[in-house]
Amino acid sequence: MFPIKLGVFMTAITLIHSVFAEDIPNPPQALAFHGSDWPDFDAHVRRWSSYSAPKFTGVFKPRTEDELSQGVAYLAKTKQRFLATKAGGHGNSPTLGTTYNEVVQVNMENFRHVIFGKDGDKVTVTVGGGARMQDIIPRLHAEGREMTVGSFPCVGTHGVLLGGGMGRLMGKHGLMIDSLLRIKVALWNGTIVEASESSYPDLFWGIRGAGHNFGVVVESTFKTYPDEGGMHYNADMVFTDDSIDGVLETAMEVIEAGLEPSVFLILGYLFDETAMKPVLFINIVSAHDTEAGKSVSARFASSSSQGITRVHFNETLITFAELGSGAALPGVCANSLSQDLYTASSPSLFSPESMKAVYASYASFISANPAANRSILLFEAASPHVIASVPDDATAYPHRGKMVTNAIIQVTWDDESLNEVADAWGRETRNLLARPENSGYEKLYAYINYANRDEPLQALFGYEEWRWEKLSKLKREYDPEGYFDGYHGIPRVVEGWYGKEAAGAGSMQKPMSTPHEEL
Helix, strand or coil: CCCCCHHHHHHHHHHHHHCCCCCCCCCCCCCCEEECCCCCHHHHHCCCECCCCCCEEEEECCCCHHHHHHHHHHHHHCCCCEEEECCCCCCCCHHHHHHCCCEEEEECCCCCCEEEEEECCEEEEEEECCCEHHHHHHHHHHCCEECCCCCCCCCEHHHHHHCCCCCCCHHHHCCHHHHEEEEEEECCCCCEEEEECCCCHHHHHHHHHHHHHCCEEEEEEEECEECCCCEEEEEEEEECHHHHHHHHHHHHHHHHHCCCCCEEEEEEEEEECCCCEEEEEEEEEEECCHHHHHHHHHCCCCECCCCECEEEEEEEEEEHHHHCCCCCCHHHHCCCEEEEEEEEEECCCCCHHHHHHHHHHHHHHHHHCHHHCCCEEEEEEECCHHHHCCCCCCCCCCCCCCCCEEEEEEEEECCHHHHHHHHHHHHHHHHHHHCHHHHCCCCCCCCHHHCCCCCCHHHHHCCCHHHHHHHHHHHHHHCCCCCCCCCCCCCCCCHHHHHHHHHHHHHHHCCCCCHHHHC
């Protein structure tokens, strides 16, 4: 049994009398449990994606840390599956739907606090387990501080954190987990512990990169950084279709030459409903270094020699709060649509041939399936050096220095009859980009927050056997009953990794057709 602090110990005493008594079939009256007949039930269980989503039978909405401890203990005692969610409700992996057909939602909306403090010479921010990016980003800006955060305001802070925590400032400040000082979690049995480098260091290691597997986040504390005046260079540009060769070749050159730590580059495809065609666009953000941003933007200016025609170009200086507002792609935060993500990564940029094939395939897919016209593809690139400067074995995150460019294939539709065709298109697009001749990698490396369900576990958690052994040991110790298996669950025995590897490798390494046949 895990040692617990005095406050939680007193909670445990209460549990012995009020929750664990064998003759109490229902949760204690004092706890906020609600059934599906609750008038607010639908509003609370509504999620970002309705595709392969968990099916909730009830909602537990704790108001305090002690209530969270008691409620989770009750659910474990009565062997009811639960899923902590509703910061943003953005956990999109289809594994949630296949694992949780009947599950109680642990709703963390009452834990949205954002509190600044000091830890020695560090300025820290403590963030509640239910906080969204829209809660933390404006507060950081108001305090003259910054850190790596997710790109969209509606997303839960800890959903981003637990897989590593990528964002526009990661070239400058590393991943979110690299700024994490300590984190408080409720384990499967209701015990609440605080993990850090000095307390539960093994759990702290696992949470940073595989954190979905170990507990319910109560709150976390990060070190923050001065915002250096707070202004960020932002450039948005759109190109003609026949510019794609020049744009892709230039992007490859820029990325291979090495982006400045301040620069974050997104090359993307989206659908223009007015023109009824795909659009090729680029967004460049440079944190506190306007010249570095302008230098990259200039490479994509209209040029007959490069074959680039830029039809839209807008440069602005924006604040950190505006950077995380999601204004550029407001539809990304829309709820209750079907969303299906696939991903692949590259040490530079995917081959121009594959990216051109994907652009053509995207146009054909949307033309044939107009209900999927909200689908987007993003290729995000940043300098890997700060992330790679952290020792590879320091955290469970396994991809340091490998993910210079990430492909995010976000298939979005609002007609359930498209479920199979939409998922198939996303998977085939990923398969094309992940081919060694296109990605530059012999194996798939997938960021867990963008992953689907067919990837080998090694692609998410690392191909080194010592990682499997360490993660499985942590899983046996901190989640022995598998309550946190729903989001890419880690096997409790090492042998489980080999079975998943065989299945995953088969789906990723089977002979593939040509791009035109496949897409």
